[in-house]
Amino acid sequence: MPSRPLSRILYVEDEVDIQRIARLALERFGKFTVEVVGDPLQAMEAIAAFGPDLVLLDWMMPGMDGPTLFRRIKEDERTRHLPVVFMTAKASGAELAELKSLGAAGTISKPFAPKELPEQLRAIWAALPD
Amino acid sequence: MSESAASSTTFVAAPGPAHAGTVDARSVLADRVVQLYSQLPLGIAGTVVVSLVAAFELRAGRYAELVALWGALVLFVSAARLSLYLAWRRGDRGATDPEQWLRWLGIAALASGVTWGFAAAVFFPSHADEQQVFLALLLTGAMAGGISMYAASWPMYAAYAAGIAVPFTYVLATFGNRLFTEIALLVPAFYAVSVGIAWRLNEVFDSGYRLRHAYRRLTEDNAELNRRLQQQLTELAEARRQVEASGRKLALFAERSPIAVLELDPQGRIREINRAAELLFGYAPVELAGEHAKKLILPKYHEEFDAQWRRLLETREPIARLKIRNLRRDGIGIVCEWTVTPLVNRAGDTVAVIAQGRDVTQELEAERLKKEFTSTLSHELRTPLTSIIGSLQLINSGVMGEPEKDVLELTTVAERNAQRLLDLINDILDIEKIESGKLTLAPEALALDDVLREALVLNRAFAERYRVRFELRGELPQAPVHADRKRLLQVLTNLLSNAAKFSPEGGTVEVTLERTDGRVRVEVHDRGPGVPENFRARMFSRFAQAESALTRQKGGTGLGLAICKRLIEMMNGTIGFADRDGGGTTFYFELPVLQAPAGASPQETTCHPDRSAEFSTSKTR
Numbered sequence: 001m002p003s004r005p006l007s008r009i010l011y012v013e014d015e016v017d018i019q020r021i022a023r024l025a026l027e028r029f030g031k032f033t034v035e036v037v038g039d040p041l042q043a044m045e046a047i048a049a050f051g052p053d054l055v056l057l058d059w060m061m062p063g064m065d066g067p068t069l070f071r072r073i074k075e076d077e078r079t080r081h082l083p084v085v086f087m088t089a090k091a092s093g094a095e096l097a098e099l100k101s102l103g104a105a106g107t108i109s110k111p112f113a114p115k116e117l118p119e120q121l122r123a124i125w126a127a128l129p130d
Numbered sequence: 131m132s133e134s135a136a137s138s139t140t141f142v143a144a145p146g147p148a149h150a151g152t153v154d155a156r157s158v159l160a161d162r163v164v165q166l167y168s169q170l171p172l173g174i175a176g177t178v179v180v181s182l183v184a185a186f187e188l189r190a191g192r193y194a195e196l197v198a199l200w201g202a203l204v205l206f207v208s209a210a211r212l213s214l215y216l217a218w219r220r221g222d223r224g225a226t227d228p229e230q231w232l233r234w235l236g237i238a239a240l241a242s243g244v245t246w247g248f249a250a251a252v253f254f255p256s257h258a259d260e261q262q263v264f265l266a267l268l269l270t271g272a273m274a275g276g277i278s279m280y281a282a283s284w285p286m287y288a289a290y291a292a293g294i295a296v297p298f299t300y301v302l303a304t305f306g307n308r309l310f311t312e313i314a315l316l317v318p319a320f321y322a323v324s325v326g327i328a329w330r331l332n333e334v335f336d337s338g339y340r341l342r343h344a345y346r347r348l349t350e351d352n353a354e355l356n357r358r359l360q361q362q363l364t365e366l367a368e369a370r371r372q373v374e375a376s377g378r379k380l381a382l383f384a385e386r387s388p389i390a391v392l393e394l395d396p397q398g399r400i401r402e403i404n405r406a407a408e409l410l411f412g413y414a415p416v417e418l419a420g421e422h423a424k425k426l427i428l429p430k431y432h433e434e435f436d437a438q439w440r441r442l443l444e445t446r447e448p449i450a451r452l453k454i455r456n457l458r459r460d461g462i463g464i465v466c467e468w469t470v471t472p473l474v475n476r477a478g479d480t481v482a483v484i485a486q487g488r489d490v491t492q493e494l495e496a497e498r499l500k501k502e503f504t505s506t507l508s509h510e511l512r513t514p515l516t517s518i519i520g521s522l523q524l525i526n527s528g529v530m531g532e533p534e535k536d537v538l539e540l541t542t543v544a545e546r547n548a549q550r551l552l553d554l555i556n557d558i559l560d561i562e563k564i565e566s567g568k569l570t571l572a573p574e575a576l577a578l579d580d581v582l583r584e585a586l587v588l589n590r591a592f593a594e595r596y597r598v599r600f601e602l603r604g605e606l607p608q609a610p611v612h613a614d615r616k617r618l619l620q621v622l623t624n625l626l627s628n629a630a631k632f633s634p635e636g637g638t639v640e641v642t643l644e645r646t647d648g649r650v651r652v653e654v655h656d657r658g659p660g661v662p663e664n665f666r667a668r669m670f671s672r673f674a675q676a677e678s679a680l681t682r683q684k685g686g687t688g689l690g691l692a693i694c695k696r697l698i699e700m701m702n703g704t705i706g707f708a709d710r711d712g713g714g715t716t717f718y719f720e721l722p723v724l725q726a727p728a729g730a731s732p733q734e735t736t737c738h739p740d741r742s743a744e745f746s747t748s749k750t751r
Binding site for chain 1: 509512513514515516517519520521523524527529530552
């Protein structure tokens with residue numbers, strides 16, 4: 001378990017409506033500091049600028065899908081350490097297992113319950129190694 | 131003589147030992163009997179006529195009474211012979227017992243001979259010279275005439291002739307006349323010659339009979355052969371008719387069937403095609419005859435075809451459900467599913483290959499569309515629902531500020547119905563996955579008791595909505611199972627939410643977990659209205675919902691239990707329901723207990739006495 005509590009979350013999601021709901025849920029319920037990125041191609045820059053504790057990643061996005069962005073994060077020396085959580089509506093068990101083996105911190109299935117989202121993320125955070 | 135006449139073998143020329151007792155020898159004997167008896171009336175007639183003439187000639191003189199006596203004797207013997215003849219005719223003509231008939235005829239022949247011998251012995255000495263000449267002629271005539279009568283059995287003739295010759299020779303020899311003495315020497319010689327002739331004739335008859343029998347048997351064999359040949363010809367004709375009929379039937383099948391059928395030679399060239407194949411590819415049979423089958427296949431798949439063809443010729447085993455990208459005459463590519471069967475002759479050579487196929491292009495397209503639709507359902511419907519449910523949850527939770535009471539009521543309805551829509555989509559996706567065989571479970575070693583506790587916590591809020599509480603009854607035994615945790619929770623959620631929905635307000639849903647030899651059983655007892663009689667059989671079918679205002683009011687997709695049943699069955703369990711005493715229904719499922727690995731000692735968990743209270747939920751509204 002990391003020594004400090006989870007506080008800064010970067011959320012990559014193309015759907016504006018879901019962005020808004022998730023941001024509200026994370027800010028109001030979870031009291032997190034949230035930065036939302038709508039275009040996955042700008043995600044790497046946003047990570048560098050914002051400096052999140054954890055990255056929440058949508059699975060299906062136009063331009064670049066979640067798994068591709070995830071691999072990019074894991075390939076980059078500066079971002080490799082960041083825990084990444086997937087939000088997904090349809091990923092199969094095999095794909096999720098593969099991502100986990102590559103180092104994904106966890107998954108949250110869509111549709112998510114806004115009230116429970118902060119707790120789910122805190123549980124994943126708590127399960128991380130130092 | 132009488133002794134030999136009584137012997138059954140006397141009158142029969144002894145056949146070779148090889149024939150003794152055979153059917154053949156007996157039938158020859160029967161033939162001999164027929165021959166002898168059929169001449170009998172002629173012999174009797176001859177005897178009577180000649181005797182009457184003789185009696186007439188000899189009547190004058192001192193011995194008229196003796197002549198009358200002789201005549202009576204002849205008539206008596208003739209009558210006896212006649213009755214024998216008639217008896218023989220009435221019966222089966224000596225077929226069953228030829229020896230007996232032969233014996234009787236031998237006695238009759240001897241008697242007949244003896245009457246002539248009597249005439250010689252009595253009348254020859256007593257009559258005048260001219261009458262003696264007449265008598266001598268008569269006697270020699272009788273002896274000679276007997277040859278033809280009895281030639282079929284020389285011993286019979288010998289007995290008959292001896293009856294004449296012996297007294298005659300004696301009378302001649304003792305007459306005291308030198309001429310008569312000389313004649314007396316000639317009579318035995320004549321007898322001997324006559325018997326010799328009879329023996330020869332007997333032999334001739336014999337071989338004649340044998341030839342006849344051999345011929346008859348040959349004829350019979352021949353007839354039998356002919357009969358069998360005829361039968362075989364008939365059978366052959368019938369077989370041919372059947373082959374032709376089935377050939378016609380097959381041709382009809384091939385002709386009328388919607389399946390395209392191609393006959394190919396072992397090199398892959400087309401020999402014949404049926405009507406369906408014509409329609410499928412757009413070629414007439416003559417256009418394709420002699421062409422290679424590859425003409426009907428997209429060029430980029432030719433190599434694959436060659437490989438499959440080699441495999442077919444090597445294994446000589448049919449290949450089923452082979453999907454090939456075919457090419458129609460108009461250049462349009464289609465996908466066909468083929469069953470390819472090599473026809474192998476007795477020598478093991480492939481003489482032809484039959485390919486049967488149908489166009490599955492549209493089926494594949496439909497399958498693709500279905501997949502696309504499923505994917506759309508999954509993503510395009512769930513994404514907006516995520517927004518709707520999320521927004522409503524945020525509003526209803528009060529975190530955005532306390533909404534007005536009326537507004538909250540409406541947004542609560544909206545959230546509940548959005549959730550219901552999401553449940554329906556999830557259920558449809560599950561059913562689709564189950565039915566297409568694409569649902570895979572991730573079974574692991576689980577403690578069913580823990581999963582049950584978790585399910586109760588997860589569904590507590592739902593139960594509260596219906597003002598129902600869950601109550602865990604009794605002590606929870608340790609219940610290790612091998613199951614998919616997520617899917618097990620899904621089943622439990624389904625049973626618990628159903629029970630909550632159908633329970634009366636303020637009611638309690640009791641939950642038990644029992645472990646009995648090798649199985650664990652979870653029961654969910656409600657006090658609802660029970661299952662209508664006409665609905666019981668369809669309880670676990672798809673879209674099964676009892677038709678009532680109640681179910682419509684309670685909602686639900688009608689897919690939940692069908693999914694539960696499949697899921698539990700995939701985990702090697704059973705699911706069911708039963709009426710509950712005092713009203714309500716019990717739903718249950720059973721799973722096999724996961725056997726502890728060898729060596730590991732089972733560990734009993736301690737159960738809290740107040741566990742049932744732990745999961746009770748109080749009324750919140």
